[in-house]
Amino acid sequence: MKRFGFIGLGNMGGAIARGLASGGAFALHGFDPSEGMCRRNADIMTIHPTALELARNSDYVLLAVKPQVMRPVLTGLVPALGPETCLVSIAAGVTLDQLVEWSGRKCPVVRVMPNTPAMVGKGVYALCFDHELLDEGRRQTMLDVFSSIGQAHVLPEKLFDAYTGLIGSGPAYVYAFMEGLIDAGVTLGLTRAQATSMVSGLVSGSALMAEAEGAHPTLLKEMVTSPGGTTIAGLNALDEHRFKFAIGRAVRAAAERSKELAD
Ligand SMILES: NC(=O)C1=CN([C@@H]2O[C@H](COP(=O)(O)OP(=O)(O)OC[C@H]3O[C@@H](n4cnc5c(N)ncnc54)[C@H](O)[C@@H]3O)[C@@H](O)[C@H]2O)C=CC1
Ligand SMILES: O=C(O)[C@@H]1CCC=N1
Structure with a gap:
């Protein structure tokens, strides 16, 4: 069984590890300087005292x-690195060139950009396979891994800042929109508990409908919009x-910030 190691067991590392644990295809290993994070994940992985020891015991890091x-x-x-180890980075803004350089040009490197719905097995992942040392077998493994815990999309690195601004940061825009709707409901007399539950149902129902219908949101919007109505x-x-202008500005600002993180 191949070994999958995690360096950093916080929100994203921990969430992806839990997803892989439920699939059972890998032996999981982990390292985090926080004792609490190690304790929280010790039920699904072997915890190592250092990142170096973890890398020595992993096929994918x-x-x-x-x-x-x-x-x-x-x-x-x-x-600890050599051609037999594959590095996978989920860090925003850190480029493939930087990852290859800092890891001593010794092993294949994949860049992946997740988002927080990974925590409920519904992440949307961009995978960058631009590194020349990456063979077909490892590409397929990465596609299988991330498709098994959400949606996986292969993208060239030149689109990663755009993807990070849109989908990596995207859940925060959705939650800000929900917050605005909840406050509006409270303003109009609903209790906060009522408004929160209703808005959550509204967003998940609308997303399910968009997926099920496969229709463009413009058409779905027209279905709601009666002539002369509310x-x-x-x-x-x-x-x-x-x-829409404000949303566009938000996504572009986040994409620009992703680009700056590489500097
Ligand atoms: N949170 C998000 O929505 C997204 C985060 N990312 C990327 O994922 C990465 C992790 O982010 P989060 O999980 O949100 O952060 P987090 O703060 O929840 O987790 C980071 C973990 O790294 C550990 N850590 C700190 N120094 C370390 C070291 N020297 N060696 C090993 N572990 C160390 C911390 O103890 C912590 O548990 C970041 O690079 C971020 O850009 C990417 C897409 C979405
Ligand atoms: O805000 C951030 O920098 C990270 C990357 C994408 C989502 N969260």
């Missing part, structure tokens, strides 16, 4: 640390406040 500590973490792994009044108010 998933790096789930913050971008700012990626360089020291990777340079510390160099003695919905067109609401949509016109959104247009007055440049709703």
Whole structure:
């Protein structure tokens, strides 16, 4: 059985590890300097005292640390790396060139960008297979791994900043939208508990419908919008406040920040 190691067992590392644990295809290994994080994950993996020891005991090493500590973490792994180990980074903004350079040009490297719905097995993942040392077998393994815990999309690295701004950061825009709806419900007299439960049902029902119908959201929107009715009044108010423009600005700002993180 192949060994899958995790360096960093926080929100994303821990979530992806739980997803892989339920599939049972890999022996899992982990390292995190936080004792609490190690304890929380000890039921599904072998915990190692150092990142170097973890790398010595893994065929795939998933790096789930913050971008700012990626360089020291990777340079510390160099003695354990060789062509038999595959590195997988989920850090925002850290480029393939940087990952290859910091890991001593010794092993294949994959960049993956997840999002937080990974925590409920519904992550959407971008996979970058641009590194020349990456063989077909490992590409297929990565596709199988991430398809088994959500949606996997292969993208060239040049689209990673865009993807990070749209889908990596995306759950936060959805939650901000939900927060706005909940506050509006409370303003109009619903209790916060009622509004929260109703808005959650609204968003999950609408997402399910968009997936099931396979129809463009513009058509689904038209199904709600009666001539002279309530919905067109609401949509016109959104247009007055440049709703779509604001969303576009948010995604572009996040994509630009992703690009800056590499500097
Ligand atoms: N949270 C999100 O929505 C997304 C995060 N990412 C990326 O995932 C990575 C991890 O983010 P989160 O899981 O949200 O952060 P987190 O803060 O929840 O987890 C990071 C973990 O790294 C550990 N850590 C700190 N220094 C370390 C070291 N020297 N060696 C090993 N582990 C160390 C921390 O103890 C912590 O458990 C980041 O690079 C981020 O850019 C990517 C897409 C989405
Ligand atoms: O905010 C961040 O930098 C990370 C990357 C994408 C989502 N969260």
